[in-house]
Amino acid sequence: MKSAQEILEKGKVLLKDLPNSSLEAKLLFFASASLSEEKFHSEPGVHLSSAQEKKYLCMVKKRLTGVPSAYLIGSKEFWSLSYKVRPGVLIPRPETELLVEKTIELLTGGEEIIVDMGTGCGNIAISLAKELGRAEIYATDISNKALDIARTNVLLQGIPGITLIWGDLYMPLRKLGLDRRCDFIISNPPYVTREDWENLDRGIREHEPEEALVAGETGFEVIEKLINEGAAFLKTGGYLIFEIGFGQEKSVWALFGKEWENISCRSDLAGIPRVFTARKR
Numbered sequence: 001m002k003s004a005q006e007i008l009e010k011g012k013v014l015l016k017d018l019p020n021s022s023l024e025a026k027l028l029f030f031a032s033a034s035l036s037e038e039k040f041h042s043e044p045g046v047h048l049s050s051a052q053e054k055k056y057l058c059m060v061k062k063r064l065t066g067v068p069s070a071y072l073i074g075s076k077e078f079w080s081l082s083y084k085v086r087p088g089v090l091i092p093r094p095e096t097e098l099l100v101e102k103t104i105e106l107l108t109g110g111e112e113i114i115v116d117m118g119t120g121c122g123n124i125a126i127s128l129a130k131e132l133g134r135a136e137i138y139a140t141d142i143s144n145k146a147l148d149i150a151r152t153n154v155l156l157q158g159i160p161g162i163t164l165i166w167g168d169l170y171m172p173l174r175k176l177g178l179d180r181r182c183d184f185i186i187s188n189p190p191y192v193t194r195e196d197w198e199n200l201d202r203g204i205r206e207h208e209p210e211e212a213l214v215a216g217e218t219g220f221e222v223i224e225k226l227i228n229e230g231a232a233f234l235k236t237g238g239y240l241i242f243e244i245g246f247g248q249e250k251s252v253w254a255l256f257g258k259e260w261e262n263i264s265c266r267s268d269l270a271g272i273p274r275v276f277t278a279r280k281r
């Protein structure tokens, strides 16, 4: 039997070449070792069984093969809530919180109709529902795997008012008769080019769903449709808010036609233009 501290240190050494090695070693440790962080700190000499050690080191080894920590522990934090995730569903990224932040700034607190297009694990829709307390939110996705996990997250958070629907972009909204009725259409769409996908980190390429990230040869295939078809589903004065990728800002400005006004793009904490907002005229 070794002390918990020794075992955690061993994990840190094994993961030393990862960018956030210390944090990841701790995340995997507390998820696998059946030991609370509180006990670890209050009883510095606490020992773990060899089975606990084996379980942790097995996770560390999988991490070293490129499997993302979030898939190993089965969850990821976003907007201060923990979301279930699993292979086949995109792991929420911290920069996407900017999309939630921007939307909250524009909400009036009335009975708004909000659409989260391409909901993934449901992180954007659920964050907004939590903030609003009450809202009519439609969360769509073309992936049934994503909708299944989003359903689990909605149930775990115990949030009413979110309707999950399968379908290609605006198709489900048409079916629901939401033409010209939406106040907000929000999306973190796929926007990576096929070429960039080939050059992405191995951990992403081998484990995260390509269809959640790649939008054709140019990376603009989905964004173009979001803009071109979006005005038909928004009320006058309604907002389209969506995320873009590195280096895409200039091309996206050029996609907006005369049905849009008050167009702006906000940068993320790294100074990268990240979230477009446009108001329907």
Ligand SMILES: C[S@@+](CC[C@H](N)C(=O)[O-])C[C@H]1O[C@@H](n2cnc3c(N)ncnc32)[C@H](O)[C@@H]1O
Residues within 6 Å of the ligand: 090, 091, 092, 093, 096, 117, 118, 119, 120, 121, 122, 123, 124, 140, 141, 142, 143, 146, 167, 168, 169, 188, 189, 190, 211, 212, 213, 222
């Ligand atoms: C970049 S992920 C975003 C997931 C989640 N909203 C987030 O921000 O973490 C894009 C999501 O859009 C979905 N998607 C891709 N193409 C779609 C389409 N044509 N119609 C609806 N959803 C689509 C993918 O399945 C994926 O869940």
